[in-house]
Amino acid sequence: MRTPSHALAPETLAALLGGGGGSTAVEELRAGERSWRLLVVRAVLDAAPAGRAGPLPPPGDGWRLLTRAWTADARAAERVLAYPAVGVWAAHTLRRLRGSATDEAPLWVHTGHLHALAASAAVLAGIAFRTDVPVRDGWVVLPLVGALRLPEGGGGHGWGVAEVAGDGAGRVTVAGRDVPGPGWHTPTALRADGCALLLDDLDPYRALRGPAAPEPLGSADDWRELFAGAWRVLRETGAEEADALARGLSVVVPRPRTERFRPHSASSGDAFGAALASVPDDAEQFASTLVHEFQHNKLSALMHLFTLHDDPGSRLHYAPWRDDPRPLGGLLQGVYAFHGVTGFWRRREHPLGRFEFALWRAQTAYALRALAGDGGLTDLGRRLVAELTERLTPWLSEPVDPRVRAAADLAARDHRATWRAYHLRPDPRTADADAGSLERGTSPPALVPGRPTRGLDTRAVLLRRLLADPEGLTGLDDDPGAVVEGARPEDVALVTGRTAEALEAFRDRIVRGDGDPESWTGLALAAHATGDPAGEALLAAPERALALYARLGNQGSDPLELGRRLG
Template identity: 40%
Template sequence: MSGAPDDRSAFHSIPADGLHGLLHGDGDGAVIDELLGAERSRRLLLLRALYDRSIRVASDSGDFPVSLREAWESLERAQAEAPGVVEEVLMAPGSGTWASAALRRLRGTLRSDIPIWATLGHLASLAAAASAAARIEFTLRVPAFEGTVSLPGLGCAVLPAREDWTTARVAGDRWGVRITCGGDEVVVGPDWERQAPGWRPTRRLTLGQDEAAGSVTLEEHDPYRTFFGPTAPRVLPDSEARSWQSSLTEAWNVLLRDTPAQTDAIRRGLRSITPMPKGERFRPYSSSSAEAFGGINASLPDEGCELAATLVHEFQHVKLGALTHVAPLVRRAEETQEPSELFHAPWRDDPRPLEGVLQGIYAFFGVTRFWRVNRRAADVAHAPLAHFEFALWREAVWSTLGSVRGHERLTPLGRRLLESLLHSCAGWLGDDVPDAPLRLAREALASHRARWREHHVRPSPDLVDEAVRAWRQGDACPPLAHTASSLVPDGDACFLDTAAVLARHRLTDPDGSWRDPSATGDRVRGADPIDFLLARGERSAALRELADQLRHGDPVVGSWAALGRALADRPEDRAACRFLTRSPEWARAVRESLHKEHGQRPDPLALAAWLGAAASRPGPFG
């Protein structure tokens, strides 16, 4: 397969004006077309590499129930008859996810319980879908899982369930397709969008209206629509599909009003939305993948603004992922003398590599810009939340930019990107935000960072031992040094954004049922009674509970960070508050050593004040 011959370079590049837009977090429809062209070339190269390797595997196995050669030939015939149809099938997000996963299986870097023939045989499913849409005559055997046969982009057939993996026969012509598995058959066509017995058609959602309208697939069937492995179809009730269209219409109208320059790019680049199970309020799920250009996995939002922010967020990932396929932003760690590092990202529970941090910065830069405008257009009831979101992500992006902007592994293009974003973000720092949302945003950001450090940062055992000896002898705390700490990822760290989620509840429903942790209404996962006390502003009560737990109980990780928040209104404990907000891992380590090695449970306020006094003295700490 190949594209039409032209005079373009064999290597893709982004025009200067388009690159300038991307580096500033923007990118119009024209540059999206350039990225799409590069992605198409990359996708075809991956597909050819996959086919060549797959043919060898099929030949060596001697028992391969799907003919990859026939599938390839069918794709070539379909391309000759209807190249646009094949383009749609091969450039679908799921096709990219599959090609990447299949190549990793062949290279031995991805393990799976799925038979290798079923993974590689997905090529036949793509060929059957393209041939059927092109309305050419063909016959292919394709993988079937528990009676489900997927024709990506068209829909799926559901036959009586059989063993996990088998094959089905798909035969088509200009009038339709017959899908046969065992003695059962589904007949569909020529109208693929019409439901028929055993046939579930692919649904599409509308973006916008009139001549500017676009469409996006509501992807329920493609087994590679999710990014964590093949997934059985999840067909939505009609009511939920209508809710998706209603939410998308509302979100699109918000984007047209607030960020109209972004909509043309999203319309051209967004290809599919895969519905995911609905999560709790203020914790929507969304994801995307650089291997699946234009695909978004998302949960149904609570309101249109939330989906609008999600579209902006994930499309930023889509753009940056495609840009890195054209020109890298980060050099591999082995190419430099700089060791591979992990960083704090205020939007994640886990420590992140440099590449992931850049992706997060770019995505939340777009989110910050969205809320910056939206808060001015929001109604009175919604405005406090919009102000909070702007303040939260502005400071999160700004602080994270500062932590990585000069990293040795950045390429010149990576440095240009971060400097461009830094310049834009600096211009937002002077924007006014009302006091209550600003205070809650800063507290939420500080809480996340402190809890993250308490989970993932381990102070030097030697310095901890030295501090323990000084405490036991009644001496002043010796100097402490951040540089002596190490990063040890804690796989149990989760829901570190609890303070932010509770702040959102407080801003949108100050007297709501969320205030009662035992209520059966909105549930905030990861929040304990102390988190609710802090969210309600009851710091004295939270302080009493925390002091009792830390003195007499078995405190959970994050208790020292919470104690720092509880001390915020006590001038006499300013040094302890400041220390625990910035470095709670030291209090945790010293307390655990005292308890484990000497059976002591120190007074938490006294220990925090003692450590805080050391941090306030000139020295290597801070």
């Protein structure tokens, strides 16, 4: 198992820097990731304590079994090593060995997972073997092969050891039991014409951030149906991009369904080929999620080969798709992912699709402008930002129905202003000067780790429901929060065009002392919609208005008047 040096062809690098890259580019990234994976796994072996690790054999025994399997069937062993969760295991275990990560499992359970990987490779290669592997809370997991739930008393809870053996002729036993058999679970395959993904509900390292117990789904029929539909959407949206995705993604980690229009997904630079996803609302949303996470996978693999920034993460930035401030590397990941998402929705013609396109082209362009002058980028990082900007700029002038464009503009302004209100604080000296003269100060606001009381996308979710079903918000005035978490009646009034009603409700809330950032932003959006100059001033610097309102003791006075004076 060799780890060669890697270089990307100039045309491959150019395509990837521009957010694209077809099947050939993905294969080049996969080759780099193979070497990265081998190096990290080897680093775990080198860092593991010498001798026996707890009740398990020495890690070197696992490496030797893995090497035997590779000699017998290199393709089988490579499948195991390329499995995304293996990267998470190696990275997490290395952090445990170096003291930079903690969890409840003994260290030998993590280092001993190498024996489970070797056993999986041996099973797939069809060689005779016998080894001990860790037991976690009554589960024995052989990555990519399956998992056995031991009966009560046969492994119990907590940590233990089980024997795995194969006779080289097809018989495999786990803890003395033939598998497959009772209590045995195998990963589910999601198949469509030209693409196959594994639905990983078993691997202890599948959750991308740390260990997690197996959670077998039972029936995966919903996932199969959603994936078949998502693949059709991907193919009709862009066949070349779909083929590249099929070569790059190999695993979906299922998570429970979330609120409608609030899907949860994630990926990790340690787990090339994996996308964690909540149960999608529909096939189109699933397709968008796969595009999103595939973009993250590509950029993470590219960043294993090239340095795009040298910022240590101490400086934080506004990310238009997050409620929290993000470091430079996180913002780079975001613009790369949402550039792909924007391109996906650009080719979807229904009102909701056009809303997503209009929203994300504006927000991605906003973030790219912020990145363009950041001194933490390397030359290649600046080239990436320039390439993405060049490809996105023509999209900004593409026509979108005025009603849909107005909804997207409201959602973008809402997120930016509410984020500012939560995370920026004027310099106290500026606030004092403002209180005396209402002149704009020159000191930049300080960034603070604010805690939003609800998702900053709340009004955007209401807009999505409205576009998906024009009658979808009917009857929500009494308790909209029961349908969209965090929503209030005045939010519904705002997004449905009852602007005067919304303005009065937001103003009343502020006057009576309940003026949270969402209320100030809602007031600003409603005022802007009516042409009141207070709207633009409050949207530009809501943190200043909140600070001044509190500093002047203006509870009970008209916040719109303050906005007009600031403007």
